[in-house]
Amino acid sequence: MKLAHDKQDIAADIAVVAENTADAAAREALLDRAMGTGRTRKSSEMLRRGRRPSEGLAFVARDPTGALVGTVRLWDVVLSEGSAAALLLGPLAVEPSLKGAGVGSALMQHAIAEAGRLGHRAILLVGDEPYYQRFGFSSEKTGELAMPGPYERHRFLAVELVEGALDGATGTLTAAGRKSRSDKPEAA
Numbered sequence: 001m002k003l004a005h006d007k008q009d010i011a012a013d014i015a016v017v018a019e020n021t022a023d024a025a026a027r028e029a030l031l032d033r034a035m036g037t038g039r040t041r042k043s044s045e046m047l048r049r050g051r052r053p054s055e056g057l058a059f060v061a062r063d064p065t066g067a068l069v070g071t072v073r074l075w076d077v078v079l080s081e082g083s084a085a086a087l088l089l090g091p092l093a094v095e096p097s098l099k100g101a102g103v104g105s106a107l108m109q110h111a112i113a114e115a116g117r118l119g120h121r122a123i124l125l126v127g128d129e130p131y132y133q134r135f136g137f138s139s140e141k142t143g144e145l146a147m148p149g150p151y152e153r154h155r156f157l158a159v160e161l162v163e164g165a166l167d168g169a170t171g172t173l174t175a176a177g178r179k180s181r182s183d184k185p186e187a188a
Contacts, residue, residue: 011102014069016110019058026068027060034093043149044090044126048075052178054087056118059110061094061103069095072107074115074123076178079145080171086158087115088173089125108135112159121165124158124173126151135159141166148172 019027031039039045053073061070074087089111094103112135115123125132126147129139137157145166147156160166 010063010098011106013064014061014103014106016059016061016070016106018056019053019060019071019073023060023068023071027071030068030071030095031091031093034096035091039091042126043147043151044088046148047077047088047173047175048090049175050180051075051175052180054115054120054177057087057111057115059107059114061107069098070103070107072111074111074120076176077124077173078176079166079169079173083171084121084165084169085176086122086124086165086173087120089123090127092127105134108132112136112161116161121162122158122160124156126155127157128155129157132157141169144170146172148174
């Protein structure tokens with residue numbers, strides 16, 4: 001077992017892999033531990049509810065024993081009616097005992113790289129800018145965009161994977177992409 005002072009070594013032992021259907025229960029339990037049960041009432045959840053993650057963009061982090069210790073998913077959204085598509089990232093969650101160990105960073109780097117590789121142009125999220133700015137996120141391009149429902153405007157962030165992808169973007173985000181086959185949480 002690694003001790004707290006070994007946190008820097010933990011990220012090197014983590015494998016970021018595609019989420020699969022068998023991960024659903026462990027993912028949901030991790031999200032409850034990391035974010036609390038009130039997480040399903042957030043505005044971002046309105047865009048995820050009834051949808052599946054964007055094709056190929058749901059990931060988990062596993063420790064050397066194979067235990068799920070982190071998760072991140074990206075969702076298809078449209079910036080406004082008849083407008084460009086983008087991705088909404090979230091939730092990002094890490095096993096609470098491993099916060100600060102680089103697991104979240106590994107998940108973010110992998111998710112952003114895969115989104116770019118798959119040809120997506122921009123990623124949006126609601127989160128803490130001091131954390132997400134290391135991945136290129138800022139509120140600079142979200143001023144004319146809005147989330148459905150209540151949210152803290154200063155926490156609405158974006159990163160362009162293609163320069164200029166959000167130039168002139170206005171409107172309220174709406175859900176797009178694949179619909180869920182049931183009301184149960186689904187894997188990618």
